[in-house]
Amino acid sequence: MSNRSDWPAGYFIGERGAKIDTAIIEAFRKLPAANIGDCMGRSNAALGLKPYHNDPELVLCGPALTVKVRPGDNLMIHKAIELAQPGDVIVIDGSGDLTQALIGGLMRTSAQTKKIAGFVVNGAVRDLNEWAEGGISCWAVGNTLRGPSKDGPGEVNTTISCAGMIVAPGDLIVADADGVIVIPQDQLDTVLPRVQQHAQREEKIRASNQSGTADPERFNSILRAKGCPL
Template identity: 65%
Template sequence: MSTNASWPPGYAIHPRVTALDPELVTAFRTVPAAHASDCMGRGVGALGLTAYHRDLKLALCGPALTVRVRPGDNLMIHVALQMARPGDVIVIDGAGDLTQALIGGLMRTTAIARGVAGFVVDGAVRDLAEWAEGGIAVYARGHTHRGPSKDGPGEVNVPIACAGLSVAPGDLILGDADGVVCVPAAQAATLLPQVRAHAAREEKIRAGNRAGTPDPERFNALLRQKGCPV
Protein backbone atom coordinates (compact mmCIF):
# COMPACT_ATOMS: atom_id res chain seq x y z
CA MET A 1 0.00 0.00 0.00
CA SER A 2 1.21 3.51 -0.67
CA THR A 3 0.01 7.07 -0.48
CA ASN A 4 -1.34 9.01 -3.41
CA ALA A 5 -3.03 12.34 -4.03
CA SER A 6 -6.52 10.87 -3.63
CA TRP A 7 -6.04 9.95 0.04
CA PRO A 8 -7.97 12.16 2.49
CA PRO A 9 -6.08 14.49 4.85
CA GLY A 10 -4.67 12.74 7.91
CA TYR A 11 -4.36 9.32 6.26
CA ALA A 12 -1.09 7.97 4.83
CA ILE A 13 0.41 4.52 4.38
CA HIS A 14 4.03 4.43 3.24
CA PRO A 15 6.08 1.33 2.33
CA ARG A 16 8.08 -0.42 5.00
CA VAL A 17 11.61 1.00 5.28
CA THR A 18 14.60 -1.36 5.16
CA ALA A 19 17.56 0.67 6.37
CA LEU A 20 19.46 -1.78 8.60
CA ASP A 21 21.67 -4.71 7.68
CA PRO A 22 20.17 -7.83 9.32
CA GLU A 23 23.63 -8.79 10.61
CA LEU A 24 23.88 -5.41 12.34
CA VAL A 25 20.52 -5.95 14.02
CA THR A 26 21.71 -9.37 15.20
CA ALA A 27 24.88 -7.84 16.63
CA PHE A 28 22.82 -5.37 18.68
CA ARG A 29 20.73 -8.10 20.31
CA THR A 30 23.22 -8.38 23.17
CA VAL A 31 23.60 -4.61 23.66
CA PRO A 32 21.93 -3.27 26.82
CA ALA A 33 19.71 -0.25 26.29
CA ALA A 34 21.69 1.60 28.97
CA HIS A 35 24.96 1.13 27.07
CA ALA A 36 23.44 2.53 23.89
CA SER A 37 21.99 5.43 25.85
CA ASP A 38 25.35 6.16 27.53
CA CYS A 39 27.13 6.20 24.17
CA MET A 40 24.54 8.55 22.68
CA GLY A 41 25.01 11.17 25.38
CA ARG A 42 22.79 9.86 28.22
CA GLY A 43 20.03 12.26 27.22
CA VAL A 44 18.06 9.96 24.92
CA GLY A 45 15.56 7.21 25.55
CA ALA A 46 11.88 6.81 26.22
CA LEU A 47 10.34 8.13 29.43
CA GLY A 48 7.30 6.96 31.34
CA LEU A 49 6.89 3.51 29.78
CA THR A 50 6.12 0.23 31.59
CA ALA A 51 7.15 -3.22 30.35
CA TYR A 52 3.83 -5.07 30.41
CA HIS A 53 5.35 -8.35 29.26
CA ARG A 54 6.81 -8.60 32.79
CA ASP A 55 9.78 -10.73 31.69
CA LEU A 56 12.88 -8.76 32.67
CA LYS A 57 15.06 -11.05 30.56
CA LEU A 58 13.09 -10.48 27.36
CA ALA A 59 15.04 -8.00 25.22
CA LEU A 60 13.67 -6.04 22.28
CA CYS A 61 15.78 -5.37 19.20
CA GLY A 62 14.57 -4.64 15.70
CA PRO A 63 13.76 -2.07 13.01
CA ALA A 64 10.94 0.38 13.67
CA LEU A 65 7.66 0.24 11.83
CA THR A 66 6.10 3.53 12.90
CA VAL A 67 2.45 4.47 13.36
CA ARG A 68 0.80 7.77 14.25
CA VAL A 69 -2.83 7.50 15.36
CA ARG A 70 -5.59 9.67 16.68
CA PRO A 71 -5.71 9.13 20.44
CA GLY A 72 -7.90 6.12 21.18
CA ASP A 73 -8.07 4.85 17.59
CA ASN A 74 -6.15 1.83 16.28
CA LEU A 75 -7.21 1.48 12.63
CA MET A 76 -3.71 2.17 11.31
CA ILE A 77 -2.10 -0.13 13.88
CA HIS A 78 -4.04 -2.99 12.31
CA VAL A 79 -2.72 -1.87 8.92
CA ALA A 80 0.83 -1.83 10.29
CA LEU A 81 0.40 -5.33 11.69
CA GLN A 82 -0.45 -6.62 8.22
CA MET A 83 2.66 -4.91 6.81
CA ALA A 84 5.03 -6.10 9.54
CA ARG A 85 7.73 -8.65 8.91
CA PRO A 86 9.42 -10.95 11.43
CA GLY A 87 11.61 -8.97 13.81
CA ASP A 88 9.89 -5.61 13.30
CA VAL A 89 9.09 -3.38 16.26
CA ILE A 90 5.81 -1.47 15.93
CA VAL A 91 6.29 1.98 17.48
CA ILE A 92 3.08 3.93 18.08
CA ASP A 93 2.56 7.64 18.62
CA GLY A 94 -0.73 7.72 20.49
CA ALA A 95 -0.04 11.16 21.99
CA GLY A 96 0.27 9.65 25.47
CA ASP A 97 -3.51 9.27 25.76
CA LEU A 98 -4.70 6.77 28.39
CA THR A 99 -8.47 7.00 27.96
CA GLN A 100 -8.70 4.10 25.47
CA ALA A 101 -6.38 1.15 24.85
CA LEU A 102 -4.68 1.00 21.46
CA ILE A 103 -3.67 -2.68 21.49
CA GLY A 104 -4.86 -5.77 23.31
CA GLY A 105 -4.79 -9.53 23.44
CA LEU A 106 -6.20 -10.24 19.99
CA MET A 107 -3.58 -8.00 18.37
CA ARG A 108 -0.94 -9.73 20.49
CA THR A 109 -1.99 -13.04 18.94
CA THR A 110 -1.67 -11.60 15.44
CA ALA A 111 1.70 -10.04 16.21
CA ILE A 112 3.13 -13.30 17.54
CA ALA A 113 1.90 -15.17 14.47
CA ARG A 114 3.63 -12.63 12.22
CA GLY A 115 6.88 -12.73 14.19
CA VAL A 116 6.70 -9.14 15.41
CA ALA A 117 9.40 -8.50 18.02
CA GLY A 118 7.32 -6.12 20.08
CA PHE A 119 5.42 -2.88 20.54
CA VAL A 120 6.36 0.51 21.96
CA VAL A 121 3.17 2.45 22.67
CA ASP A 122 2.84 6.08 23.69
CA GLY A 123 -0.66 5.26 24.89
CA ALA A 124 -2.57 2.52 26.69
CA VAL A 125 -2.86 -1.26 26.36
CA ARG A 126 -5.35 -3.77 27.73
CA ASP A 127 -5.64 -7.52 28.38
CA LEU A 128 -2.69 -7.38 30.75
CA ALA A 129 -2.85 -11.04 31.74
CA GLU A 130 -2.19 -12.05 28.14
CA TRP A 131 0.74 -9.66 27.70
CA ALA A 132 2.20 -10.93 30.98
CA GLU A 133 2.47 -14.40 29.44
CA GLY A 134 5.51 -13.12 27.55
CA GLY A 135 6.64 -14.23 24.14
CA ILE A 136 6.51 -10.69 22.80
CA ALA A 137 7.68 -7.41 24.30
CA VAL A 138 5.29 -4.53 24.92
CA TYR A 139 6.12 -1.18 26.47
CA ALA A 140 3.29 1.28 27.04
CA ARG A 141 2.43 4.50 28.83
CA GLY A 142 -0.39 2.87 30.79
CA HIS A 143 -3.42 0.59 30.61
CA THR A 144 -7.21 0.65 30.60
CA HIS A 145 -10.04 -1.80 29.86
CA ARG A 146 -11.67 0.74 27.54
CA GLY A 147 -11.27 -0.33 23.92
CA PRO A 148 -10.39 1.75 20.85
CA SER A 149 -12.31 2.98 17.84
CA LYS A 150 -11.31 2.02 14.30
CA ASP A 151 -12.13 5.18 12.38
CA GLY A 152 -8.77 6.86 11.77
CA PRO A 153 -7.15 9.05 10.79
CA GLY A 154 -3.59 7.82 11.05
CA GLU A 155 -0.30 7.34 9.26
CA VAL A 156 2.07 4.41 8.82
CA ASN A 157 5.83 4.70 8.33
CA VAL A 158 6.28 8.40 9.01
CA PRO A 159 8.62 10.10 11.50
CA ILE A 160 6.97 10.14 14.93
CA ALA A 161 7.48 11.16 18.54
CA CYS A 162 6.94 8.36 21.07
CA ALA A 163 7.37 8.86 24.82
CA GLY A 164 10.26 11.25 24.33
CA LEU A 165 11.80 9.32 21.45
CA SER A 166 12.20 10.69 17.96
CA VAL A 167 11.72 7.68 15.68
CA ALA A 168 11.99 7.41 11.91
CA PRO A 169 10.84 4.36 9.97
CA GLY A 170 13.62 1.77 9.90
CA ASP A 171 15.47 3.08 12.96
CA LEU A 172 16.80 0.50 15.42
CA ILE A 173 14.75 0.02 18.59
CA LEU A 174 16.38 -1.48 21.69
CA GLY A 175 14.44 -2.36 24.81
CA ASP A 176 15.12 -4.28 28.01
CA ALA A 177 14.40 -4.09 31.74
CA ASP A 178 15.82 -0.55 31.87
CA GLY A 179 13.67 0.90 29.09
CA VAL A 180 13.64 1.71 25.39
CA VAL A 181 16.15 3.52 23.18
CA CYS A 182 16.00 4.45 19.50
CA VAL A 183 19.23 4.32 17.48
CA PRO A 184 18.98 6.24 14.19
CA ALA A 185 19.60 3.81 11.35
CA ALA A 186 22.40 5.96 9.91
CA GLN A 187 24.28 5.86 13.25
CA ALA A 188 23.90 2.19 14.14
CA ALA A 189 27.05 0.89 12.44
CA THR A 190 29.19 3.59 14.09
CA LEU A 191 27.58 3.06 17.48
CA LEU A 192 28.22 -0.70 17.64
CA PRO A 193 31.99 -0.56 18.33
CA GLN A 194 31.38 2.24 20.83
CA VAL A 195 28.94 0.19 22.89
CA ARG A 196 31.27 -2.79 22.79
CA ALA A 197 34.13 -0.64 24.10
CA HIS A 198 31.80 0.78 26.74
CA ALA A 199 30.90 -2.74 27.88
CA ALA A 200 34.58 -3.63 28.18
CA ARG A 201 35.25 -0.54 30.31
CA GLU A 202 32.34 -1.34 32.59
CA GLU A 203 33.50 -4.93 33.02
CA LYS A 204 36.95 -3.69 34.06
CA ILE A 205 35.37 -1.38 36.64
CA ARG A 206 33.09 -4.17 37.84
CA ALA A 207 36.06 -6.50 38.30
CA GLY A 208 37.87 -3.89 40.39
CA ASN A 209 34.79 -3.31 42.52
CA ARG A 210 34.42 -7.03 43.16
CA ALA A 211 38.06 -7.33 44.13
CA GLY A 212 37.82 -4.36 46.47
CA THR A 213 40.32 -2.36 44.42
CA PRO A 214 38.32 0.55 42.97
CA ASP A 215 40.17 3.30 41.11
CA PRO A 216 39.84 6.59 43.05
CA GLU A 217 41.68 8.44 40.28
CA ARG A 218 38.64 7.91 38.08
CA PHE A 219 36.77 10.47 40.17
CA ASN A 220 39.71 12.55 41.40
CA ALA A 221 40.53 13.46 37.81
CA LEU A 222 36.99 14.75 37.35
CA LEU A 223 37.25 16.80 40.55
CA ARG A 224 40.55 18.38 39.42
CA GLN A 225 38.90 19.38 36.14
CA LYS A 226 36.42 21.34 38.24
CA GLY A 227 39.22 23.07 40.14
CA CYS A 228 38.98 20.97 43.31
CA PRO A 229 42.36 20.48 45.10
CA VAL A 230 42.56 16.70 45.31
Protein backbone atom coordinates in the same frame (compact mmCIF):
# COMPACT_ATOMS: atom_id res chain seq x y z
CA MET B 1 1.94 3.80 -2.02
CA SER B 2 4.24 6.51 -0.61
CA ASN B 3 2.86 9.54 -2.52
CA ARG B 4 0.92 11.63 0.01
CA SER B 5 -1.06 13.39 -2.70
CA ASP B 6 -2.83 10.11 -3.43
CA TRP B 7 -4.15 9.83 0.12
CA PRO B 8 -7.04 11.63 1.87
CA ALA B 9 -6.04 14.10 4.55
CA GLY B 10 -4.93 12.37 7.74
CA TYR B 11 -4.24 8.99 6.12
CA PHE B 12 -0.94 7.74 4.75
CA ILE B 13 1.07 4.54 4.34
CA GLY B 14 4.72 5.14 3.52
CA GLU B 15 7.58 2.90 2.52
CA ARG B 16 9.44 0.67 4.93
CA GLY B 17 12.91 1.66 5.99
CA ALA B 18 15.85 -0.07 4.35
CA LYS B 19 16.51 -3.59 5.59
CA ILE B 20 18.93 -3.81 8.52
CA ASP B 21 21.57 -6.52 8.28
CA THR B 22 20.70 -9.42 10.60
CA ALA B 23 24.24 -9.44 12.03
CA ILE B 24 23.85 -5.82 13.18
CA ILE B 25 20.51 -6.57 14.85
CA GLU B 26 21.98 -9.56 16.69
CA ALA B 27 25.03 -7.55 17.76
CA PHE B 28 22.85 -4.84 19.30
CA ARG B 29 20.65 -7.49 20.94
CA LYS B 30 23.66 -8.51 23.06
CA LEU B 31 24.32 -4.97 24.29
CA PRO B 32 22.60 -3.32 27.28
CA ALA B 33 20.23 -0.51 26.37
CA ALA B 34 21.87 1.62 29.06
CA ASN B 35 25.26 1.29 27.34
CA ILE B 36 23.69 2.30 24.04
CA GLY B 37 22.24 5.36 25.75
CA ASP B 38 25.64 6.23 27.25
CA CYS B 39 27.11 6.30 23.75
CA MET B 40 24.32 8.45 22.33
CA GLY B 41 24.48 11.45 24.63
CA ARG B 42 22.47 9.89 27.49
CA SER B 43 19.31 11.65 26.32
CA ASN B 44 17.92 9.50 23.52
CA ALA B 45 15.83 6.96 25.43
CA ALA B 46 12.08 6.76 25.91
CA LEU B 47 10.48 8.35 28.96
CA GLY B 48 7.47 7.08 30.89
CA LEU B 49 7.13 3.63 29.32
CA LYS B 50 6.50 0.49 31.37
CA PRO B 51 6.90 -3.16 30.37
CA TYR B 52 3.73 -5.25 30.31
CA HIS B 53 5.23 -8.56 29.16
CA ASN B 54 6.32 -9.57 32.69
CA ASP B 55 9.68 -10.96 31.57
CA PRO B 56 12.72 -8.86 32.56
CA GLU B 57 15.03 -11.08 30.50
CA LEU B 58 13.11 -10.52 27.25
CA VAL B 59 15.16 -8.29 24.95
CA LEU B 60 13.39 -6.40 22.17
CA CYS B 61 15.57 -5.61 19.17
CA GLY B 62 14.29 -4.95 15.68
CA PRO B 63 13.44 -2.40 12.99
CA ALA B 64 10.68 0.09 13.66
CA LEU B 65 7.41 -0.01 11.79
CA THR B 66 5.91 3.30 12.85
CA VAL B 67 2.27 4.24 13.35
CA LYS B 68 0.68 7.60 14.12
CA VAL B 69 -2.93 7.49 15.30
CA ARG B 70 -5.60 9.73 16.68
CA PRO B 71 -5.72 9.28 20.48
CA GLY B 72 -7.95 6.31 21.29
CA ASP B 73 -8.22 4.99 17.73
CA ASN B 74 -6.41 1.91 16.42
CA LEU B 75 -7.58 1.49 12.81
CA MET B 76 -4.12 2.04 11.34
CA ILE B 77 -2.46 -0.15 13.97
CA HIS B 78 -4.45 -3.06 12.55
CA LYS B 79 -3.12 -2.12 9.11
CA ALA B 80 0.42 -1.97 10.48
CA ILE B 81 0.10 -5.50 11.88
CA GLU B 82 -1.05 -6.65 8.44
CA LEU B 83 1.98 -5.02 6.81
CA ALA B 84 4.53 -6.08 9.42
CA GLN B 85 7.30 -8.55 8.72
CA PRO B 86 8.81 -11.04 11.20
CA GLY B 87 11.04 -9.26 13.70
CA ASP B 88 9.44 -5.83 13.27
CA VAL B 89 8.77 -3.59 16.26
CA ILE B 90 5.53 -1.64 15.92
CA VAL B 91 6.11 1.81 17.44
CA ILE B 92 2.94 3.80 18.03
CA ASP B 93 2.45 7.52 18.56
CA GLY B 94 -0.83 7.70 20.45
CA SER B 95 -0.06 11.12 21.97
CA GLY B 96 0.32 9.56 25.42
CA ASP B 97 -3.45 9.33 25.79
CA LEU B 98 -4.64 6.92 28.50
CA THR B 99 -8.42 7.20 28.09
CA GLN B 100 -8.67 4.30 25.61
CA ALA B 101 -6.42 1.31 24.98
CA LEU B 102 -4.78 1.11 21.57
CA ILE B 103 -3.82 -2.58 21.59
CA GLY B 104 -5.04 -5.64 23.46
CA GLY B 105 -5.00 -9.41 23.60
CA LEU B 106 -6.50 -10.16 20.19
CA MET B 107 -3.96 -7.93 18.49
CA ARG B 108 -1.25 -9.63 20.54
CA THR B 109 -2.32 -12.97 19.10
CA SER B 110 -2.23 -11.59 15.55
CA ALA B 111 1.21 -10.13 16.17
CA GLN B 112 2.57 -13.38 17.55
CA THR B 113 1.23 -15.28 14.54
CA LYS B 114 3.15 -12.89 12.27
CA LYS B 115 6.27 -13.18 14.48
CA ILE B 116 6.28 -9.46 15.26
CA ALA B 117 8.91 -8.77 17.94
CA GLY B 118 6.89 -6.35 20.01
CA PHE B 119 5.10 -3.06 20.52
CA VAL B 120 6.20 0.30 21.89
CA VAL B 121 3.10 2.37 22.62
CA ASN B 122 2.91 6.04 23.54
CA GLY B 123 -0.54 5.35 24.92
CA ALA B 124 -2.50 2.67 26.76
CA VAL B 125 -2.91 -1.10 26.44
CA ARG B 126 -5.37 -3.61 27.89
CA ASP B 127 -5.75 -7.37 28.52
CA LEU B 128 -2.79 -7.32 30.88
CA ASN B 129 -3.05 -11.00 31.80
CA GLU B 130 -2.37 -11.95 28.19
CA TRP B 131 0.60 -9.60 27.81
CA ALA B 132 2.00 -10.94 31.09
CA GLU B 133 2.32 -14.39 29.50
CA GLY B 134 5.44 -13.05 27.72
CA GLY B 135 6.69 -14.23 24.38
CA ILE B 136 6.23 -10.81 22.81
CA SER B 137 7.39 -7.46 24.16
CA CYS B 138 4.94 -4.74 25.08
CA TRP B 139 5.98 -1.33 26.38
CA ALA B 140 3.34 1.34 27.02
CA VAL B 141 2.63 4.45 29.06
CA GLY B 142 -0.31 2.87 30.93
CA ASN B 143 -3.36 0.69 30.74
CA THR B 144 -7.15 0.92 30.73
CA LEU B 145 -9.94 -1.53 30.02
CA ARG B 146 -11.70 1.02 27.79
CA GLY B 147 -11.39 -0.12 24.18
CA PRO B 148 -10.55 2.00 21.11
CA SER B 149 -12.50 3.23 18.13
CA LYS B 150 -11.60 2.13 14.62
CA ASP B 151 -12.40 5.20 12.54
CA GLY B 152 -8.99 6.73 11.80
CA PRO B 153 -7.27 8.81 10.72
CA GLY B 154 -3.72 7.57 10.99
CA GLU B 155 -0.41 7.01 9.26
CA VAL B 156 1.95 4.05 8.87
CA ASN B 157 5.67 4.27 8.12
CA THR B 158 6.04 7.94 8.83
CA THR B 159 8.38 9.73 11.24
CA ILE B 160 6.75 9.92 14.67
CA SER B 161 7.33 11.11 18.22
CA CYS B 162 7.01 8.34 20.82
CA ALA B 163 7.63 8.89 24.53
CA GLY B 164 10.34 11.45 23.90
CA MET B 165 11.95 9.62 20.98
CA ILE B 166 11.89 10.61 17.32
CA VAL B 167 11.46 7.38 15.36
CA ALA B 168 11.62 6.96 11.58
CA PRO B 169 10.62 3.83 9.68
CA GLY B 170 13.49 1.33 9.80
CA ASP B 171 15.27 2.80 12.81
CA LEU B 172 16.46 0.15 15.26
CA ILE B 173 14.56 -0.25 18.53
CA VAL B 174 16.31 -1.88 21.49
CA ALA B 175 14.60 -2.50 24.83
CA ASP B 176 15.58 -4.49 27.89
CA ALA B 177 14.81 -4.33 31.62
CA ASP B 178 16.18 -0.76 31.74
CA GLY B 179 13.92 0.70 29.05
CA VAL B 180 13.57 1.51 25.36
CA ILE B 181 15.95 3.33 23.04
CA VAL B 182 16.05 4.08 19.31
CA ILE B 183 19.14 4.13 17.09
CA PRO B 184 18.66 6.00 13.79
CA GLN B 185 19.33 3.67 10.90
CA ASP B 186 22.02 5.90 9.41
CA GLN B 187 23.96 5.80 12.71
CA LEU B 188 24.00 2.02 13.27
CA ASP B 189 27.44 1.44 11.78
CA THR B 190 29.06 4.16 13.89
CA VAL B 191 27.17 3.56 17.15
CA LEU B 192 27.73 -0.22 17.27
CA PRO B 193 31.55 -0.23 17.71
CA ARG B 194 31.32 2.59 20.25
CA VAL B 195 28.86 0.62 22.35
CA GLN B 196 30.91 -2.56 22.09
CA GLN B 197 34.03 -0.71 23.26
CA HIS B 198 32.03 0.94 26.05
CA ALA B 199 30.79 -2.46 27.24
CA GLN B 200 34.37 -3.76 27.32
CA ARG B 201 35.49 -0.76 29.39
CA GLU B 202 32.64 -1.35 31.85
CA GLU B 203 33.66 -4.99 32.25
CA LYS B 204 37.17 -3.87 33.24
CA ILE B 205 35.77 -1.35 35.73
CA ARG B 206 33.42 -3.99 37.13
CA ALA B 207 36.33 -6.39 37.64
CA SER B 208 38.32 -3.65 39.35
CA ASN B 209 35.40 -2.80 41.65
CA GLN B 210 34.92 -6.46 42.55
CA SER B 211 38.58 -6.89 43.42
CA GLY B 212 38.68 -3.72 45.52
CA THR B 213 41.35 -2.12 43.33
CA ALA B 214 39.26 0.68 41.82
CA ASP B 215 41.30 3.81 41.10
CA PRO B 216 39.96 6.72 43.21
CA GLU B 217 41.62 9.13 40.81
CA ARG B 218 38.84 8.38 38.30
CA PHE B 219 36.54 10.74 40.21
CA ASN B 220 38.98 12.72 42.37
CA SER B 221 40.50 14.30 39.27
CA ILE B 222 37.05 15.59 38.30
CA LEU B 223 36.48 17.02 41.77
CA ARG B 224 39.87 18.76 41.82
CA ALA B 225 39.16 20.29 38.41
CA LYS B 226 36.05 21.81 39.94
CA GLY B 227 38.08 23.37 42.75
CA CYS B 228 37.34 20.85 45.51
CA PRO B 229 40.18 20.76 48.10
CA LEU B 230 41.02 17.05 48.13
